[in-house]
Amino acid sequence: MAALVRVVKYQGGIPQWIALCSGLMQTTLAQPQCGRMLYGTFQRHRNGQSPLNKVCCGLIQSVSMVKQPNRRLHHTHKVFTAKDVAQPSEEKVGPFTKIIEAMGFTGPLKYSRWKIKIAGLRMYTCCVERIDYEEFFNRLRLPDTLNSWFLVAQLHVWMCLVRMKQEGRAGKYMCRYIVYSMWEDVLQRGKVMGIDSYEMKKSVKAMVQNFYASIFGYDEGILSDDHVLAGALWRNLFSRNCDDPRMLEIMVEYVRKQMQHLDAMPGEDLLLSGEVTWRPLVETNAQSIVKPALPTYNDAGL
Numbered sequence: 001m002a003a004l005v006r007v008v009k010y011q012g013g014i015p016q017w018i019a020l021c022s023g024l025m026q027t028t029l030a031q032p033q034c035g036r037m038l039y040g041t042f043q044r045h046r047n048g049q050s051p052l053n054k055v056c057c058g059l060i061q062s063v064s065m066v067k068q069p070n071r072r073l074h075h076t077h078k079v080f081t082a083k084d085v086a087q088p089s090e091e092k093v094g095p096f097t098k099i100i101e102a103m104g105f106t107g108p109l110k111y112s113r114w115k116i117k118i119a120g121l122r123m124y125t126c127c128v129e130r131i132d133y134e135e136f137f138n139r140l141r142l143p144d145t146l147n148s149w150f151l152v153a154q155l156h157v158w159m160c161l162v163r164m165k166q167e168g169r170a171g172k173y174m175c176r177y178i179v180y181s182m183w184e185d186v187l188q189r190g191k192v193m194g195i196d197s198y199e200m201k202k203s204v205k206a207m208v209q210n211f212y213a214s215i216f217g218y219d220e221g222i223l224s225d226d227h228v229l230a231g232a233l234w235r236n237l238f239s240r241n242c243d244d245p246r247m248l249e250i251m252v253e254y255v256r257k258q259m260q261h262l263d264a265m266p267g268e269d270l271l272l273s274g275e276v277t278w279r280p281l282v283e284t285n286a287q288s289i290v291k292p293a294l295p296t297y298n299d300a301g302l
Contacts, residue, residue, distance in 0.1 A: 110170045111271055119274030120177030123164075126276045127156040128185065135281055140238070140247050146193060146203070150186065151237050154211055157182055158218050159255070160276065163262040170271055183208075210236070222259065226252050254281055 133152055142148040160178060164171040186207065190200040214236040221229030230248045233255070234240060242248060257279050265276065 110168070113173070115272060116170060116174045117177050119271055120174045121181050122274030123160050123174070123270070123276060124157065124178050124181040124185070126274070126278075127153055127160060127182075130276075130278055131156060132281070139250070139281060140242075142238075146186075146189060146195075147207075149189075150207055151210075151239075153182065154214060155218070155237060155255075156258075156278070158215055159258055159262060161215075162219075162222065162259065163265075164270065167267040167271060171267070174271065174274075218255075222255070226256075229255060250282065254279070257283075 131152065133149055136142060136152050137144050137148060142151070157178060161175050164174050164178070167174075183204070186204060187200070190203070195203070214232075217232035217236055218229075221232035230252050233251045234242055234248060237251065238247070261279050262276065270276070
């Protein structure tokens with residue numbers, strides 16, 4: 001710009017000025033402010049030679065027509081959904097495994113199958129032996145029958161199924177034996193109670209229908225708000241015979257905290273040991289859920 005002022009003051013040598021303007025044009029492309037500075041300089045020398053004014057006016061028009069690259073600012077107004085959150089990667093399997101699993105067989109798993117079967121049996125045992133069913137019957141006013149026991153047991157089995165399905169193909173394989181152990185236990189309990197085989201067959205058929213209907217309702221409730229979950233508990237656990245909203249509130253809180261408690265347990269420990277712990281039905285000390293103690297097992301997974 002200092003060279004430009006000197007040329008204007010000189011008021012001569014128009015060819016030299018044109019050459020200078022052509023070189024200045026290249027510099028102006030990278031400096032957006034030069035156009036305004038040139039315009040102010042030419043206004044101060046408006047009464048100069050006409051050829052100089054014509055050249056300068058042409059230069060100003062050329063500078064004004066050049067589109068300067070604008071810097072784009074990043075603005076985010078997108079509301080992130082569950083699909084935008086990073087999801088755990090699916091377990092990669094080969095084409096042979098896909099073919100045999102499509103035929104109904106099970107391909108090679110991360111751990112041996114007998115370890116997973118034993119862990120599934122242990123997990124179902126935790127759903128039966130580590131639950132105070134008498135407290136459920138008394139506090140929720142449920143009749144002390146085999147059906148009531150099954151309704152409480154299937155709720156805990158469903159929570160274990162939801163947790164283990166997050167562990168890929170090995171977790172889904174384990175879910176089969178959890179459900180298999182449950183039906184075997186139901187049949188054995190019916191025999192011990194002396195229920196007739198014909199009546200037991202009818203009861204098991206009704207339990208199977210109730211089980212799969214309950215799973216669908218509980219899945220919808222756990223993915224929705226507390227109102228939907230309370231409706232699923234009212235239909236399945238209480239068999240639509242609950243008129244006290246406080247009982248539904250207790251069970252909704254119980255399911256939410258149990259799911260959070262199970263999610264805190266490492267998946268590999270659950271696949272190898274199958275041992276789970278449960279929070280009490282009613283918390284005596286209302287605190288956040290403490291990280292559960294890790295189970296112990298030997299090298300053989302036992």
